[in-house]
Amino acid sequence: MPRKSFTxxxxxxxxxxxxxxMGSGKTAQLACKEASxxxxxxxxxxxxxxxxxxxxxxxxKELERENARLRKLVADLAGEGNAQGGRFGKLVSPERxxxxxxxxxxxxxxxxxKACRVVGQSRAVQRYVATVRADEDALTQAIVALAAEYxxxxxxxxxxxxxxxxxxxxxxxxxxxxxxxGLKVPKKQRPRGRLWFNDGSCVRLRPQxxxxxxxxxxxxxxxxxxxxxxxMTLVDEFSRQCLAxxxxxxxxxxxxxxxxxxxxxxxGIPAHVRSDNGAEMTxxxxxxxxxxxxxxxxxxxxxxxWENGYCESFNGKLRDELLNGELFYSLKxxxxxxxxxxxxxxxxxxxxxxxxxxxxxxxxxxxxxxxQQPGTIQ
Numbered sequence: 047m048p049r050k051s052f053t054x055x056x057x058x059x060x061x062x063x064x065x066x067x068m069g070s071g072k073t074a075q076l077a078c079k080e081a082s083x084x085x086x087x088x089x090x091x092x093x094x095x096x097x098x099x100x101x102x103x104x105x106x107k108e109l110e111r112e113n114a115r116l117r118k119l120v121a122d123l124a125g126e127g128n129a130q131g132g133r134f135g136k137l138v139s140p141e142r143x144x145x146x147x148x149x150x151x152x153x154x155x156x157x158x159x160k161a162c163r164v165v166g167q168s169r170a171v172q173r174y175v176a177t178v179r180a181d182e183d184a185l186t187q188a189i190v191a192l193a194a195e196y197x198x199x200x201x202x203x204x205x206x207x208x209x210x211x212x213x214x215x216x217x218x219x220x221x222x223x224x225x226x227x228g229l230k231v232p233k234k235q236r237p238r239g240r241l242w243f244n245d246g247s248c249v250r251l252r253p254q255x256x257x258x259x260x261x262x263x264x265x266x267x268x269x270x271x272x273x274x275x276x277x278m279t280l281v282d283e284f285s286r287q288c289l290a291x292x293x294x295x296x297x298x299x300x301x302x303x304x305x306x307x308x309x310x311x312x313x314g315i316p317a318h319v320r321s322d323n324g325a326e327m328t329x330x331x332x333x334x335x336x337x338x339x340x341x342x343x344x345x346x347x348x349x350x351x352w353e354n355g356y357c358e359s360f361n362g363k364l365r366d367e368l369l370n371g372e373l374f375y376s377l378k379x380x381x382x383x384x385x386x387x388x389x390x391x392x393x394x395x396x397x398x399x400x401x402x403x404x405x406x407x408x409x410x411x412x413x414x415x416x417x418q419q420p421g422t423i424q
Contacts, residue, residue, distance in 0.1 A: 322348075
């Protein structure tokens with residue numbers, strides 16, 4: 047059977063009949079049965095219409111319909127309403143709520159109090175006037191200039207660059223201007239927790255001091271004439287400093303030794319060198335040379351690049367911030383541009399791990415005398 051609906055006047059009349067019956071000594075269940083409604087409907091109606099007169103109930107329903115119409119209009123204008131059902135979507139931003147309240151006041155000539163109640167906006171927030179600082183325009187221009195120069199940086203790194211250049215500004219203020227100017231925030235990758243098992247056991251040796259563990263890997267690229275480029279990246283896992291990027295058409299085991307030797311002449315011999323199982327890394331000449339120097343080799347499991355996560359993360363930044371946006375017409379051009387980017391990465395680019403500072407200053411830390419000496423993989 048189709049559900050029977052009652053007008054507010056009919057509901058008020060039935061509530062009066064039930065109250066009279068209950069006043070004469072009848073139970074609520076019997077009185078509701080005589081009024082042909084359920085006991086649940088009686089309690090629901092009494093909660094909603096209890097104490098109202100006929101004209102008050104009619105006015106109450108009219109206000110509800112008007113509020114529903116206003117909500118639907120706000121949702122449609124905000125682009126958050128359901129196209130079929132017209133459901134009211136949330137206006138999560140105070141500024142969007144403020145604009146919705148002003149629109150309702152202009153279109154329907156309602157008071158601010160009622161418009162704020164419909165939208166769900168506090169009147170104090172509605173009347174708040176933001177204070178514009180004297181340096182707002184200059185700061186906005188600086189943020190836009192840095193965002194144009196470093197297109198793959200988010201507002202956190204932009205904040206670090208501003209603070210390094212002398213701006214006394216916090217991250218929240220930069221984020222507000224960033225969003226107001228419609229600047230693009232780079233997409234974040236899904237975090238992958240693969241350094242530890244669920245039982246807490248160690249998967250790999252972790253760096254404990256500068257030059258404790260170096261890791262290196264290869265990156266493939268091409269020049270404009272479709273000829274291959276091969277890059278060997280060498281990273282200090284503790285300080286995150288890029289020690290070297292060797293660029294060539296082909297790189298073999300002798301190139302690996304040459305790159306490692308040049309880095310050791312400048313920074314000293316590391317305790318461990320981590321790499322994957324490529325032919326250039328596992329060559330006997332490389333292993334014997336490292337063994338004579340006293341540096342232990344750490345080879346990751348085959349097909350497990352996440353075990354060399356520090357170098358893989360650096361390679362991702364190299365490709366995202368440089369290789370994907372540059373055209374190299376010759377090998378020499380690639381060597382010069384990539385070396386310039388490496389120096390910028392070490393000396394200027396804020397890194398999130400050491401507190402949004404460049405990794406180069408951390409590379410000059412002295413190893414504590416009490417630092418734990420390198421051990422074996424657990």
